[in-house]
Amino acid sequence: MTQAEKEIRFQEKIDREIKIEPNDWMPDEYRQTLVRQISQHAHSEIVGMLPEGNWITRAPNLRRKAVLLAKVQDEAGHGLYLYSAVETLGTSREQTIDDLHSGKAKYSSIFNYPALTWADIGTIGWLVDGAAIMNQVALCRTSYGPYARAMVKICKEESFHQRQGYESLMKLCSGTPQQKAMAQDAMNRFWWPALMMFGPSDADSTHSDQSIKWKIKRFTNDELRQSFVDATVAQAEILGLTIPDPNLKWNEARGHYDFSEINWEEFWQVVKGNGPCNKERLAARVKAKEEGAWVREAATAFAKKRAMKKSA
Amino acid sequence: MQESALFEYVLRLSDDSLILAQRLGEWCGHGPILEEDIALTNISLDLIGQAISLYDFAADLEGKGRNHDQLAYLRYENEYKNVLLVEQPNGDFAMTILRQFFFDAFRLPLYEALMQSPEEQLAAIAAKSVKETRYHLKHTSEWVIRMGDGTEESHQRAQAAIDHLWRYTHELFYEDAHDQSLQAAGKVPSMAEIQAKWMATVTSILQEATLEIPKNNWKFDGGREGRHSEHMGYILSDLQYMQRAYPNMEW
Numbered sequence: 001m002t003q004a005e006k007e008i009r010f011q012e013k014i015d016r017e018i019k020i021e022p023n024d025w026m027p028d029e030y031r032q033t034l035v036r037q038i039s040q041h042a043h044s045e046i047v048g049m050l051p052e053g054n055w056i057t058r059a060p061n062l063r064r065k066a067v068l069l070a071k072v073q074d075e076a077g078h079g080l081y082l083y084s085a086v087e088t089l090g091t092s093r094e095q096t097i098d099d100l101h102s103g104k105a106k107y108s109s110i111f112n113y114p115a116l117t118w119a120d121i122g123t124i125g126w127l128v129d130g131a132a133i134m135n136q137v138a139l140c141r142t143s144y145g146p147y148a149r150a151m152v153k154i155c156k157e158e159s160f161h162q163r164q165g166y167e168s169l170m171k172l173c174s175g176t177p178q179q180k181a182m183a184q185d186a187m188n189r190f191w192w193p194a195l196m197m198f199g200p201s202d203a204d205s206t207h208s209d210q211s212i213k214w215k216i217k218r219f220t221n222d223e224l225r226q227s228f229v230d231a232t233v234a235q236a237e238i239l240g241l242t243i244p245d246p247n248l249k250w251n252e253a254r255g256h257y258d259f260s261e262i263n264w265e266e267f268w269q270v271v272k273g274n275g276p277c278n279k280e281r282l283a284a285r286v287k288a289k290e291e292g293a294w295v296r297e298a299a300t301a302f303a304k305k306r307a308m309k310k311s312a
Numbered sequence: 313m314q315e316s317a318l319f320e321y322v323l324r325l326s327d328d329s330l331i332l333a334q335r336l337g338e339w340c341g342h343g344p345i346l347e348e349d350i351a352l353t354n355i356s357l358d359l360i361g362q363a364i365s366l367y368d369f370a371a372d373l374e375g376k377g378r379n380h381d382q383l384a385y386l387r388y389e390n391e392y393k394n395v396l397l398v399e400q401p402n403g404d405f406a407m408t409i410l411r412q413f414f415f416d417a418f419r420l421p422l423y424e425a426l427m428q429s430p431e432e433q434l435a436a437i438a439a440k441s442v443k444e445t446r447y448h449l450k451h452t453s454e455w456v457i458r459m460g461d462g463t464e465e466s467h468q469r470a471q472a473a474i475d476h477l478w479r480y481t482h483e484l485f486y487e488d489a490h491d492q493s494l495q496a497a498g499k500v501p502s503m504a505e506i507q508a509k510w511m512a513t514v515t516s517i518l519q520e521a522t523l524e525i526p527k528n529n530w531k532f533d534g535g536r537e538g539r540h541s542e543h544m545g546y547i548l549s550d551l552q553y554m555q556r557a558y559p560n561m562e563w
Binding site: 046049050053056057058059060061062063064065066069070072073076077079080083118168171172175176178179284287288291292293294295296297298299301302305 | 343346347348350357364367380385405462550551554555558
């Protein structure tokens with residue numbers, strides 16, 4: 001079979017909604033796109049543990065502390081499945097992590113913003129996990145089997161995260177004026193970065209068309225961003241929080257909310273490494289890897305010794 | 313007298329759980345491998361769960377209308393009765409695992425004995441916690457063996473952690489008049505019995521790990537009487553930050 005025939009057959013499978021599995025033939029570019037996208041997603045889970053993890057010791061009561069621990073632990077678990085999904089495409093966890101540390105691989109820019117107050121933890125759950133779910137629900141039907149299956153499990157846990165975030169904000173918004181102000185401040189800081197999570201606008205997105213044809217992506221960045229805004233406005237109203245956008249307005253003709261243009265300069269600056277916490281986040285991951293090297297070596301050495309004893 | 317002795321006893325168990333959980337929570341996002349990040353936060357989560365049940369019980373015994381959060385968050389440093397061992401800094405992974413191992417090897421036989429206590433609530437908490445603690449001990453024992461019998465570096469780090477932490481282990485078996493009155497009433501086990509079991513576990517695991525029990529037997533204590541190390545104030549600064557900065561609010 002020629003390369004062209006293989007590609008035609010591959011696209012037919014995609015068009016007929018047959019999942020692509022690890023041992024199936026796939027174009028190199030499809031493989032690379034998946035490795036890039038899934039590893040970026042895995043890194044986001046892992047780097048995302050840092051801003052929230054930094055509040056575990058300061059959580060305001062024991063129940064909140066337990067919920068936050070459970071949530072951050074879920075994220076580590078998501079990182080694990082996703083690194084495993086990348087391994088099915090022939091790239092090891094080690095390699096994937098090295099690409100993060102060298103700056104070659106990216107992660108969601110939202111985690112380069114600091115978590116400054118307790119309200120940020122609720123807001124991250126509500127807006128950031130909420131935005132992530134918009135993307136991820138669509139990914140449950142993505143064309144690559146292992147990725148789609150990982151997403152089904154991840155989505156269930158993410159929707160719990162979003163609910164607990166919202167519930168935590170409900171408490172603040174029905175609390176004292178200080179608590180309400182804390183929630184509004186978090187909203188003001190996280191709203192725009194949350195909208196940026198959907199990536200560049202369709203006009204500037206380099207990977208979109210091909211990804212949609214391959215059904216890796218089902219919706220464009222702008223479509224998902226619009227769905228998120230449409231879903232979130234009512235939730236903010238219930239909380240009594242103001243969305244920091246004077247141009248946010250229901251557009252009857254479009255059947256959607258209109259909203260202001262995103263500050264794309266800030267978006268690209270943060271992507272390029274100039275966000276408030278890019279350096280700290282990466283440094284924390286590199287430090288964990290370096291300081292843990294002796295632990296991983298010990299585990300490997302011990303496993304070898306035991307295997308030798310067994311075979312002796 | 314018995315009520316206040318039991319309150320004191322349960323408070324010690326609660327504080328040990330809380331402060332150790334607080335320390336383990338610091339590892340989140342910084343573990344040497346992802347699987348250990350999950351394991352350490354999981355142990356922390358179990359300990360928080362135990363602390364909630366234990367503080368609730370302590371609050372009932374006290375009968376002053378305080379709840380678990382008020383006990384956990386709103387006491388002064390010298391009112392916390394945890395052992396010094398659990399407040400020691402995480403150090404490297406070996407230090408964290410050895411601290412946890414010494415603690416688990418103590419907690420398991422203690423919970424096993426408390427399951428037989430005629431104090432029903434205490435026995436029920438022990439029965440629930442014993443399963444978690446058995447898993448924690450299995451996990452930390454495996455790592456002690458892996459580090460001890462792994463590489464030269466891991467062996468040295470594990471031995472250094474043992475040498476450092478050994479001085480804090482004796483306090484696990486602290487007893488005073490409260491304990492003695494509860495023991496006389498048959499409600500709690502004698503610490504000598506728990507210590508013997510602890511020593512048996514520690515000896516056998518360290519032996520398998522090719523690690524040594526330190527010869528220096530100098531002992532540190534004070535935690536059970538509310539005299540803590542310098543680390544404790546910083547732990548409480550983090551723990552209590554929200555409750556102190558925003559008093560009387562619901563979260």
